[in-house]
Amino acid sequence: MTNTPAPKTPKIRLKDVHKSFGDKRILQGFSLDVMPQESVVIIGGSGTGKSVMLKCILGLLEPESGEIDIDGVRLSTLSRGEREQVNAKIGMLFQNAALFDSLPVWENVAFGLIQGKKMRRGPAKEIAIEKLAQVGLTADVGALSPAELSGGMRKRVGLARAIAGDPDIIFFDEPTTGLDPIMGHVIDELIVKCVKQVGATAITITHDMASARRIADRMAMLYQGKVIWHGPVTNIDNSGNAYVEQFITGSAEGPIKMELRKL
Amino acid sequence: MNPVRALGAGFLKFLAANGRLTVFALNGVSHCVRPPFYPRMILRQLIDIGYYSLPVVALTTLFAGMVLALQSYTGFSRFSAEGAIPSVVALSMTRELSPVLAGLMIAGRIGASMAAELGTMRVTEQVDALETLSTNPIKYLIVPRLLAGVTMLPFLVLIGDILGIFGGYVVSVYKLGFNEQTYLINTWNFIxxxxxISGLVKAAVFGFLVALMGCYHGFNSRGGAQGVGAATTNAVVSASILILIANYMITEIFFAQ
Known part of the structure; x- marks a missing residue:
């Protein structure tokens, strides 16, 4: 397990975060530092708490204990208004894109600019068209409704919305889920390109190992609510961790046991 | 489980649900007077509730007025009291039928649609997406619906009053042989x-209740399509029951001696 001390203030720091739903303990002492402009991919099986961890950082869920800092600022001490200011620095690509059905594509992309940053609709639309171009979509797509888009196009629009405000931090929640391998590859390349262009810090959660290898500078493996290994992406195949080895090979045999209900 | 324990658990659950609803309602109302406001969203809801509900409310109240005149005639003619029909139609429509029927129709049309739309937004993470885009979902989604419910239902009820009285007039004059002028004078003198005003106050309260129930159940829906379906049903049923309870309470306040 690689564990080098942080040379400067982490962009995002989670320390001993716990979160439960009723009797079900999801995060059980989750700790992770993400440095500025670093792209960290968190891998782990379904139901291990990856999405819950992201929602805790975004303030959508309240952890029971633990500390979450962004740029050294403790999020639990912020008022709702201050929290919204922090969220304005964050872009998020949801698993199913979470586009607003009632708005055309360009307004989805420009939403944070118009509503969050109070930009006028004209300039916001120009930026939206520019961001759509960055993810390989033409201006005429901007006039379509989200219901008219394919899965891959929805992800691209979601990505354009995530980068529209030139955020400092971008979260990607299973960006390639539900896409064919070629479209998955295209989305991965767009993510890498967009994150570099914006100069953002990125956290991606996925269980698609091919995608993880393409996106990550560093990987962390989440198991039973805590990080059991983290290190550079180049070390993932020589992690020396039986859980990581089983996960990346997708073997049914190993220390990770799938919880199956007895018949 | 021990029956007493089950009863207690059920009562506590009921209190908790009421507490959540009250907090949600107070939160929504407090945001109605605090910026930022979203005029486009408010306008959209005003049009959706006011303009698009007009045909259903108009038809309901028109036929209610017509039926009321017919039924009143059947009863009053036994006592030679047909002359009371204009006043009965006018009072019944303005005080009771127009607000209650409009409220129930809006509960079915708008309450269900609000719960389904917000519920779908919740389960597809669109509500979470709003938060990440620095937009308060209460202000963006709930406040426009509450404001539109409170302001539009009185307009609909006013139109319903006019159409209900008109329906009674048409049946009385063209079917039952009433004199046109006498009917109109009687209506005007009695009302x-x-x-x-009592009907319009009821309408504003009913509009609030319909919007609140639609928003509350939709906003808190969980569990995919089944959850959205349950939220829609709960929104319509709870709004309808609350309308009938509130109707009695407002009537008591206005007209109890």
């Missing part, structure tokens, strides 16, 4: 401003 008082308090009759209309």
């Amino acid at each position: 008082e401003s308090q009759d209309v």
